[in-house]
Amino acid sequence: MVERVLGGQSPTAVAAQMGCSRQTVHKWVKRFAAEGAAGLEDRACRPRSSPARTPAGVEKRICALRRRRRWGPARIGAALGVEGSTVHRVLCRHGLNRLSWIDRPTGQLVRRYKKAHAGELVHIDVKKVAKVPPGGGWRVHGRGSPKAKRRRRLGYTYLHVAVDDRSRIAYIEAHDDEKADTAAAFWRRCRDWFDKLNVGIDAVMTDNGKNFTSKTFAEALGENRTKHRLTRPYRPQTNGKVCEYRVAGAIEAGLTQAKV
Incomplete structure (x- = not known):
């Protein structure tokens, strides 16, 4: 996309060829001009700051109740004064939304192993x-x-x-x-x-x-x-x-x- 624009084609024509909007073409061209090839690498979609995110202390208490009591989002939310939907998002963020992923004796999150490259096992x-x-x-x-x-x-x-x-x-x-x-x-x-x-x-x-x-x-x-x-x-x-x-x-x- 960037090469076609730098080669002389208009952003509108390139957008039609690539099946995207004209604003998307301008975004990638500007990123390439500012950062070079490194600017074309994939990035996380999460924002740089989240002012409305649940405080870290509340998230810690939510996770502790989930591990220790095995409570669901509605019950945890009622105990802490937090909406159940907010509790569910916090549990998903920490990988605790499935009880089957939590080790019963220790309350620790269980993760299945995965090898580094194909053919290793x-x-x-x-x-x-x-x-x-x-x-x-x-x-x-x-x-x-x-x-x-x-x-x-x-x-x-x-x-x-x-x-x-x-x-x-x-x-x-x-x-x-x-x-x-x-x-x-x-x-x-x-x-x-x-x-x-x-x-x-x-x-x-x-x-x-x-x-x-x-x-x-x-x-x-x-x-x-x-x-x-x-x-x-x-x-x-x-x-x-x-x-x-x-x-x-x-x-x-x-x-x-x-x-x-």
Whole structure:
């Protein structure tokens, strides 16, 4: 935008080309003239000063009541003489608007970890999904309907899923079992798929299933010296990030290999 204006085009013409207003073009040109290329970097939308913002002392008391009492915005507002909507904004600002984000014993804010770059850690898991018979199952015909009762069980589809910790990009394959040989072959194809994206995998995190702790899977990881990390038992903070909704989306799309 700036280059076109400096090249001799009028701000009105440039605005029409870029799909924005003429005032926006003038704003960026003035910023470039005053600060150079650094003035074109993204900035926070928040104002430099907020005179009407809730005092820091009140915000501190709101957060303390939220952590200690687990009260909602309306109850906190009544106790402190503050509007409930104001309390809600303060809780959102400090990341306390969801009780599930607060550790119950300590009252501290719980944040899930995130790695620094893509490929630093990949989460691998297997999700077992029941096969749906042709024509639909009980959701279509009803639980007690004769059609649903006559249909025999078709077994399960085992979805092998790998999710990158940083980018959340996922690779999914559907198989008939979750044995060690299948898991090892899945990992090799997954590794090749990530290589095509120019993403080198440093470490893999899995649960303590026998297919992942087997010698076959360890040999597959050792081919590229990929580190293997196991989730701690009864420790949801270190659990994998293979989410059900990602797998469900791949099933609905009818994919055996999917980038989610």
